[in-house]
Amino acid sequence: MRLFLAALAVLLLAAPAARAEDTLNPPHWQSEGVFGSYDKAALQRGFLVYQTVCAACHSMNELHYRDLTDLGLSTAQAAAIASTVKLSTGPATLDDIFKAPAVNASAFGGALPPDMSTLVAARPGGTRYVYNLLTSYQNAPADVTLLPSHYYNTAYPGLQIAMPPPLKDNAVTYADGTKATTAQEAADAAAFLTWAANPDLDDSKEIGLRAVLFLVFLTIIAIATKRKIWRESL
Amino acid sequence: MSEQTSWLATRLPVAATLRAQVMGILLPRDMPYAATFAALVTGAVIFLILSGAVLSVYYNPWHGFDSIQFIIRDVNYGWLIHGFHETGTTMLFGAMYLLLFRAILHREYKAPGELVWFLKLAVLLLLLLTGFLGFTLADGAQSYWSLQNAALAVSQMGGLPGGLGNWFFGGPAGPSTLARLVVLHTAIALIVVLVLAIHLAAKRAIARIPGRPVALHPYYTSQYFVAFVVFCLIFAVLVFFAPHLGESRLNLVPADSLVVPAAITPPWYLLPETGIANTAASAMGHLINFLAAFAVLFALPWLDLSKPGTPPKFLSRVLSYILALDLIGLAITQTAATSILTGILSVLFTAWYFLHFLVLLPLATATETN
Numbered sequence: 001m002r003l004f005l006a007a008l009a010v011l012l013l014a015a016p017a018a019r020a021e022d023t024l025n026p027p028h029w030q031s032e033g034v035f036g037s038y039d040k041a042a043l044q045r046g047f048l049v050y051q052t053v054c055a056a057c058h059s060m061n062e063l064h065y066r067d068l069t070d071l072g073l074s075t076a077q078a079a080a081i082a083s084t085v086k087l088s089t090g091p092a093t094l095d096d097i098f099k100a101p102a103v104n105a106s107a108f109g110g111a112l113p114p115d116m117s118t119l120v121a122a123r124p125g126g127t128r129y130v131y132n133l134l135t136s137y138q139n140a141p142a143d144v145t146l147l148p149s150h151y152y153n154t155a156y157p158g159l160q161i162a163m164p165p166p167l168k169d170n171a172v173t174y175a176d177g178t179k180a181t182t183a184q185e186a187a188d189a190a191a192f193l194t195w196a197a198n199p200d201l202d203d204s205k206e207i208g209l210r211a212v213l214f215l216v217f218l219t220i221i222a223i224a225t226k227r228k229i230w231r232e233s234l
Numbered sequence: 235m236s237e238q239t240s241w242l243a244t245r246l247p248v249a250a251t252l253r254a255q256v257m258g259i260l261l262p263r264d265m266p267y268a269a270t271f272a273a274l275v276t277g278a279v280i281f282l283i284l285s286g287a288v289l290s291v292y293y294n295p296w297h298g299f300d301s302i303q304f305i306i307r308d309v310n311y312g313w314l315i316h317g318f319h320e321t322g323t324t325m326l327f328g329a330m331y332l333l334l335f336r337a338i339l340h341r342e343y344k345a346p347g348e349l350v351w352f353l354k355l356a357v358l359l360l361l362l363l364t365g366f367l368g369f370t371l372a373d374g375a376q377s378y379w380s381l382q383n384a385a386l387a388v389s390q391m392g393g394l395p396g397g398l399g400n401w402f403f404g405g406p407a408g409p410s411t412l413a414r415l416v417v418l419h420t421a422i423a424l425i426v427v428l429v430l431a432i433h434l435a436a437k438r439a440i441a442r443i444p445g446r447p448v449a450l451h452p453y454y455t456s457q458y459f460v461a462f463v464v465f466c467l468i469f470a471v472l473v474f475f476a477p478h479l480g481e482s483r484l485n486l487v488p489a490d491s492l493v494v495p496a497a498i499t500p501p502w503y504l505l506p507e508t509g510i511a512n513t514a515a516s517a518m519g520h521l522i523n524f525l526a527a528f529a530v531l532f533a534l535p536w537l538d539l540s541k542p543g544t545p546p547k548f549l550s551r552v553l554s555y556i557l558a559l560d561l562i563g564l565a566i567t568q569t570a571a572t573s574i575l576t577g578i579l580s581v582l583f584t585a586w587y588f589l590h591f592l593v594l595l596p597l598a599t600a601t602e603t604n
Binding site: 034061067121122124203204205207209211215216218219223226229230233 | 263300303306307308313314317448452453456457459460463464466467470471473474475477478483484485486487488
């Protein structure tokens, strides 16, 4: 594991990464809004959080290691990251699915950690829900009796969640020098999961903009043509 | 003309037929853009058949959810084709509901338009069935439980509906059910094209020959082109900037036979029909409500007591608009969280729907005629 993290840190350092402005006060993500796109530095940091923390319990069965090239990593870098993951068949390759954790069915009081491939798309609130969930652990009020092995979380429906608080300050060491506060880790993990649920957002916006511009011009031409034809009929 | 063409033309005069169909048709001068809805519906159906053909190459009913994820993530431009098919459905039903609303607003169902009206309703019924089957193929939590409910409901009915339902679904939702529904989804979509062609022929048969006509081409082809491009523009905005519009987010959770969603929401185009069906308690009641909702639509040419050919007056126009708002309201109650208020509202909206067709419309049209 330590070897893996060291390799990951080196690789992420080598990858092009831009320092973003303060995205935590108030929390916002570059992917939000009509013209939003992914902040690849945040995605890479989020992948580090996922791989270090989340992957211990959560599977991502729809993703392959080759998909990491979307985060701005080269094929060689993605292959190097994959090769540090030990599967039962040997080191993982680019075409392997993200390693699924072996979670005992009786762990967490029987609450199975959900697969995270489409989590952001499937939850109301999406990115913000994940961020709020990860940062809203509190001590239970005096009049609340918690279920066995549950935790008080104001962002979770029903307020009691079986997942222990997963993040703490400096749970990871970011290669780009970003300070690894709990909020920063939560924001990056939310960004990564947003990408995982909708990896084609950037392509979609880029093609969409061209298509819409083309169709706006075509509309103008079509209306002009129609008016000219009808003028001649009178 | 070249030797080749005349050789073919003498044996199969398809070019001449096509020319007569496009050039020879004479139309009145004052057709609005709203008259293009039927063409847009046809275009959308063809577009969905083409994009669906691409999806069907990769879709695997034994792993429905995973294979759609595979299409989105790993097939070249699979996300785009999938988006085309999903959002194309929204465009299709948008055009279809506008087509029906316009027919009601302009009394197109009155003699001699009854058959054209029936064919429009047949297209709607087939499209709703195709849409529902396509929705179940997504194999998410919402799809799975909608299918489970539908299949269980028909199997409880017994008799002919139960037998037909069992044949249709092949039992409750299992892997082979989806394989069967892929075939039916495709087959019914192709039948829609056939019914649309019959609808066009029936519409042309009763078309009145106008006083100072213009030819379809180039006058109305240019108008159709404008409508088509604007339709595409709206489609492009939705598909690229608002994907999954009108779909429950929960459908992006894989189906799980042990986890039932708190609320099962069908896609938006089925919401008014679901609202009417859900006011009954039993499976048979749902079916009867649904059939009754369509029965009043089929009876519309005779429930409307106005003389054929008279344009609707103020009162019946207002009633038509209220009916549209009523159905939109009914759809909203189905998406809102279940509460006493939404329960009461959906019963009221359903009651208004039947009141409109069985009482208010006959009264209004009878008084307007006198």
